[in-house]
Amino acid sequence: MNRSNPAISGRSNGGADFLQLDPSEAPPGGLADWLTDRLRTAISTGHLPVGTRLPSTRTLATDLGLSRGVVTESYQRLTEDGHVSAHGRRGTIVMGSATVRTRLRTRPRPPSVPPDEEVLGTTSCRAADLDDEIFDNLRAVPARIDLTPGVPDLAAFPRGAWLRAERAVLADLKSAEFGYGDPAGTPTLRRAVAAWLAQYRGIAADPDDLIIVAGVAQAIGLVAQMLDRHGIHEIAVEDPGSLGSRQHLQNWGMRTPPIPVDDRGLQVDVLRNSGAGAVMVTPAHHFPTGVVLDGERRRELIEWAKDGGLVIEDDYDAEHRYDRPPVPALRAMLPDQVIYAGSVSKLLAPALRIGWMLAPPQYKDELIARKRLADLGNAGLPQLTLAALMESGELERQLRFLRRRHRTRRDAMVNAIRNHLPTATIHGAAAGLHLTITLTKGDDTALAAAALEAGVKAHPLSWHCQLPHPPGLVLGYAARTPTEITEAIATIAKVS
Template identity: 70%
Template sequence: MPGTDFLQLTMADAPARGLADWLADRLRAAIADGRLPLGSRLPASRVLAAELQVSRGVVTEAYQRLAEDGHVAGRGRAGTTVVATPITPPPNGNQPGERRRERLTVPAEPGFDIFDTMRAVPARLDLTPGVPDLGAFPRAAWLRAERAVLNDLTPAAFGYGHPAGTPGLRAAVVTWLARNRGIQADPEDVIVVAGVAQAISLVARVLQRDGITEMAVEDPGSLGSRQHLQHWGLRTPPITVDADGLRVDELRRVGSPAVMVTPAHQFPTGVVLEGERRRELMRWASEGGVIFEDDYDAEHRYDRPPVPALRAMLTDQVIYAGSVSKLLAPALRIGWVLAPPRYRDALVDAKRLADLGNAALPQLVIAHLMESGDLERRLRYARRRHRTRRDAMIGAISNHLPMATVHGAAAGLHLTITIDGLDDVALAADALAHGVKTQPLSWHSQQRRQTGLVLGYAARTPTEIAEAVAVLGDLVRGRIRVTRRGRPGSREPAGTAGTARRGRP
C-alpha cells in the first residue's frame, strides 16, 4: 500500500470512504500530541497527494477542515502552517479513592474565587462565556505596531506617565468610540484602566465618597460584576430584566441612586435595551440617577444593526466603560472609563492611588492598532469567525437540545439556553464530569427565576462546539428520562424524551 514518511501515514490504515476525514483526523492527532508543533509546516498538497497516491482534492479538503477548525492557516508561499493546538482530553475518570473534584467546582452559591477555580479545572471542551478566540490574536500586527512605537519613542516616554493614561491612547479611544459607538468625547474625559473590573472598583469607591452606598444591577446579570461591587462595599439590589431589557419601573420602586447596565448586549440574556426603556432610563438619570454603562459585547453583532451607547445620548449622568478584552485578549488588561465632569477628577485620583496608571507601552501599541486600521480589520475578521461559530452552536442546539430555548443569538460571544424544570447547577456539574465546561444561568441571578446554561462559542471550533452540545444533549435527555420515570403513573418509554416540543422539556 502507498504511504509516506510524513507521520508514517499509510493508506493501509485508511477507510474505503471518507479519506479526507481520515487524513484530517490523523493530522489533528499529530498536532495534539506534539508531532506537529506550533509553527511547523505541512507538506504541499500535491506532494502529499502524490506520496499517498490519492487525488490532490483529498489533501486539500483535509487541510481546509483543519483551517476551519483554526488549527492551521495558509501562509501563501510559506505554505500551510500549524497555528493552534487542539484541547487535550483529560485522563478518563478519577484515580481510585480520589474525590470527584469536578462536581465540587460547580456550587449553587459561588464564592468570590469561583472564576479562578473554574479556570483551573481542566476540560476537554471549554464553553466558558466571555472568552474571545485567543488563538486568533493578531500577533503579526501587534509586533509591527510594537516596532513602530519603539522606533518613535523618546527616552522620556519610559518614565512615569499620567495616571489617566497616555495621551496617545486617550486620543485614539475617543476616535474609536466616535466611529464605532457614536460617542462624542474629549481625551480629557478618558481614563485608561486595567479592564472593566478595575473600572468597577474605581467607580464603587468614588460613588461611596459621594454618599452612594448601593448600585442596582440587572437580574439576571453578571455574577462577576456584582461580586466586584459587593467587595467594594456597595449593596446590589436586583432589577428584573425581561425581553425588553431592564425594568425601569422596578428601578424606580427600589429607589437606588445608581444602576449598572449592559444595554447593547445584556449579559447573560443577550437582550437589547428597547427604545422606550432607554428613554425611561434616561429620564430616570436626568432626575438625578447615575448610570454605569458597561458596553459589553457592543462591537460583536451579526444579525441586527448597531445600538447606540447610552453615553452617546446622555453625557453628564453616564459613566461609560469598555475594554479590549473581547476585541483582542483579556490578558492585556486595558480598558477605559469615560467619566462625567463631576466624577472625572475623583476617578483620576482613585486610579493614581490604585497603581499610578497602566503600563505605557501596551497603551501605545493599542493606540497604533486603532489609528492604523488594524484593530478595525481585526474586528471585521472576528465577526465573520464568530458568526460561523455562533451558527454552528445554534445548529447543534437544534439537533441535540430541541427542548431548549435560545437567547441572545444576534450578537456577542455567547448564547444562553433555558430549559424548564432542570437543575442547571447539577447539569453543569454533570457536563464538567464529561469534559464540557459551562456556567449555570442561576449563578447570574439573585432572584432565581430561570434555569439554563450560558454557553460561550467564540473560543471553540465548529467541530468542538458540535461535540460539546451533543454531550449536553445526552445529559439533558438522561435527566428528562429519569424525571419522567419517577412520576406516579408515568408509562412514557425512555426513548421518547427527545421528542419534547421546543421550549418545554
C-alpha cells in the first residue's frame, strides 16, 4: 500500500482539530514532508511550546485519514532533528531544541564595543537578548551528558531519612497544624534554620527574624518588589554574574548595572562610583567564577553599606567547600545593612522549594506581608520534615557525604580539563558544584552549541556576562559520574 496516498486508506481526510491540519494541502506523494514541515513550523513559532505532548501516531493518523506510517515517519524525522523526544507512555514530547541551539549560536555584540573595535578573544551577552524561557528550553533538550551548572546530585537525595522524618512528623502532628500557618514559616523550621546558620555560617539570628521562602528566587522577587515601592529601581549585580538572578530582578522592573568581578571579588570602587543604592552579591562562592570576596574588599563593601548602601547576599554554595577554610557570611558582620538569603536547593533538591531570608528590622514586616500576599506561606509539612532532618543531625551527615562525593567528581573534571583542554584556565575548583573555564580565543556560544549537538550540555560563560569577558564555559559536575565527566570534557575538546 502507498502510505502517502490518503485515498487508498478508505478513510476521510477532512483534517484534524490539532493545528487545523488539512492533508489536502500536501503536494502529491509528499504527505510525510508536509506533515513534518507543519509540525516543525508550529514548534519554532511557539504554537507547540516545549513540553507539549503530541497526539499518538494512531490518533493523528485516524483524524487525518492517513496511513499511520506517514505520521510515524514524520515523528521520527522530528526526533532525529531534536525537535521532539519519545517518552514511552508519556508519549512524544516537544523539546524545542532547534530554537535553543539557534540562540546558543547567536552571540550579540556588547553595546560598549563598536562594530569596528571588537575586543579580540572576548564575548558578551546582554540579558535582553536572552528571553526568560532560555533556561527552561535548554533544560528540556535531551543530552547524553548534562553539565548544567547549579544542578545538585539528585540521585543522592536521602529518601530513607526524609521518609523517616516525615513519618515522625505526621505521627505527632496535631489536627490544627494541617491548617494555614504563619506566612513567615513554621516556628519549628525557623528555630532549626537559626541553629544551622549559627553553626555553619556564623550568623546569630533570632528565629523570629527568619522568613521561610520558596527558594532564593522568591526572596529576590520579594526584595525587588519591596525596594521598588521604596523608590529604589536599580540593583547592581556582579559581572560575570548569574543570568537567572538578573532575569528575576528585571522581571520586577529592576535595572541591573554590572559591577566587574576580578580574582579578589566585587570591585567595590566601581560600585561606589556607579551610584547604585543596592547590590546583589555571592561573596562566599561567586557565581560563576568561584572567587571568594577577600578581606579588604569585604571591608570596603561594609563601609559602602554603612554609608547607606544595601547588600543582598545570596549565600550560594557556601557549605560546599573542599580545599579552603569556611568563609563567614556578610550578614554575620553587618546585620543592619544586609538582606541574607539561602536555601537547601543545592544541599538536598530544588524540588523542595525551601529557602530562608534574614532582613534588617526596618524591612522584615513588609517582606512578611509580601510573602503572605504571594502564597500565604510555604507548605507546612515539608518545612516540618526539613526541621526534623536538621535537628536529628541527618542534614549534617548528608553534607559530609556530599563533600566526599563532590570532591571525587571535581577532581575528575579538573584532570579531564588538564588532559583534553590544556590551554583552558580553571576557576573555582576549591568549592561549589561547578567549574568555570576560560579560553584563549573563540566564541563560547558556538562551542556550547557544538557540544550540545555532540550530546554534552553546558552553559556558555557569555550568558552570564553583560561586559566584555574572555570566552568560556560553566560546567557542573555534581550530578555526573567521573566516567561521564571525563567523556564530556573529551567531547568538548573534540568540537572546540
